[in-house]
Amino acid sequence: MPILENPNKATLPLLLVFTSLLLSTATSHSPASSFSSSSPSLSVWRSARATYYAAADPRDLVGGACGYGDLVKSGYGMATVGLSEALFERGQICGACFEVRCVQDLRWCIPGTSIIVTATNFCSPNYGFTAEGGGHCNPPNKHFVLPIEAFEKIAIWKAGNMPVQYRRIKCRKEGGIRFTIDGEGIFISVLISNVAGVGDVTAVKVKGSRTGWLPMGRNWGQNWHVNADLKHQPLSFEVTSSDDVTVTSFNVAPKNWNFGQSFEGKQFDS
Incomplete structure (x- = not known):
């Protein structure tokens, strides 16, 4: 960019x-x-x-x-x-x-x-x-x-x-929080965008159907990453904003998700 x-x-x-x-x-x-x-x-x-x-x-x-x-x-x-x-x-x-x-x-x-x-x-x-x-x-x-x-x-x-x-x-914002998934292999990168409320994100967790909640690290900007084998599993996300409000979106991505796809979850109150 x-x-x-x-x-x-x-x-x-x-x-x-x-x-x-x-x-x-x-x-x-x-x-x-x-x-x-x-x-x-x-x-x-x-x-x-x-x-x-x-x-x-x-x-x-x-x-x-x-x-x-x-x-x-x-x-x-x-x-x-x-x-x-x-x-x-x-x-x-x-x-x-x-x-x-x-x-x-x-x-x-x-x-x-x-x-x-x-x-x-x-x-x-x-x-x-x-x-x-x-x-x-x-x-x-x-x-x-x-x-x-x-x-x-x-x-x-x-x-x-x-x-x-x-x-x-x-x-x-109109619609829910948007999750754009990128990466390769076990490296998963997720761009968090279209966030209502205070707008900025301080913590993200991801969960597959075969894993517990995994904390993601901030890569840069609003790109978050984790090293985990999450392929062939529906993905859920937990997003926390700077005012300590958390929104959880279950099964946002279906089990057949692919890198490069975007999915929409729940939204913060605006």
Whole structure:
């Protein structure tokens, strides 16, 4: 997937690094006012800055550091964001939803507007510049890199590097959590996507008809893996989100599942 490099101007280059396959699913979000969580930080407006990139090649729409693959086919579209290191949490934040609004600039901000975006990518630091002098995504900066289609909903494109406010909100999705199975032999990799509720996943377990519950490790982004012989067994999944809510989906994949297939399970409340 393309991993966003640190922007020194508004338009950002994209680098294709990985590829992944994900079936289509529709995505929507709940209003910020509906969010409730045990973590008070998820509803507080905080300060950051934002720039944008304009995809010059159709391949730029494929991917990101979270591993979701084709963002249009997977339902995320242009309602996405790449986060600086201070926000990315080494990939755990992947799938979380944010409301972002432009502030403090009467010339460039579009008044009374905000956007809802899902974390799908990482904006890497550029230590050739200081955090104040061009290294927008360097620690400790909190920085959002938006597709120009999203950026232009809250600010005029000429603004470039804009002050914004953001807050975590609940994600609302159509359909269930999606499990895309990849790997080879006894190596099983599962991409977890289309997650409602707080959106980010902190733990995954898988169970075959001939095994107990097996903890999966985070490979990268929202790709989880385990070494186990699970072929010719129906698969069940247990997914835990960052607010410690767990959803269990039994027999999601039939016993004749194959690598490269996607299956839909239960969903978190949104």
